[in-house]
Amino acid sequence: MASGDSETKEETGQEEDQQIVSPDQYIKHPLHNRWAMWFFKNDKSKEWTANLKLITSFDTVEDFWGLYNHIQKASRLSSGCDYSLFKDGIQPMWEDASNKNGGRWLVNLNKNQRQTELDNFWLETLLCLIGEAFDDLTDDICGATINIRNKGDKLGLWTRDARRGDATVKIGQKLKERLKIPPKIMIGFQAHSDTATKAGSTARDRYRV
């Protein structure tokens, strides 16, 4: 009995002296979704799919930054290259089951914007995806791509179902707000099925914000 009492006292004393270490310092912040980053390099001697490479996937904030910090900035890629970030399990191509009925919000960048805006736009889009900026519309989101092209770079935010008008418009508005695109500049949404059948020319916009 006596030894039991003294133990209890000791434990209490230790507790008071102990420094409480914040769990923030060692627990990584989990993401709502697991994401995969892809790199595409246009090599005409190879099949399209052979040029598409998975870089890695991650599901914490810290691991996202570890990857982002150790890959080249989008603005320094050569023409014909893409980065894509998609939910794990969705391939960054129209043919994927999650994409085939979907489409993309498209932001066209002019030549000057590669140096001034492109990296910021891409990072902001990545942060929207991993941070779940689209809140309860997360299931509508598939991923995003950045295309580096001499004729003009493009940023696309890919959604799952082009027929979901209200959700699609809300996603477009949020993207535009987060990228700080001025209200007078309109961005358009195209269904992949329209783009696929309109080779060479631009598909009509299903929605604009």
Next chain:
Amino acid sequence: EDQWSPLNPEGKKHYDREFLLQFQNDINAVRKPAGLPDIPDIILDKPQSVGRQYS
């Protein structure tokens, strides 16, 4: 606010940009991740985005 934290593990894993940005130079983020593929076009050995370096 119902954001996930170590003390609120059931919270929503929704993070705004300021919250996410504060981890860019976290110790876990400046170390090169293990297992990256060998793609010389894009893979860097040292973090390029780290703001202020200690010298």
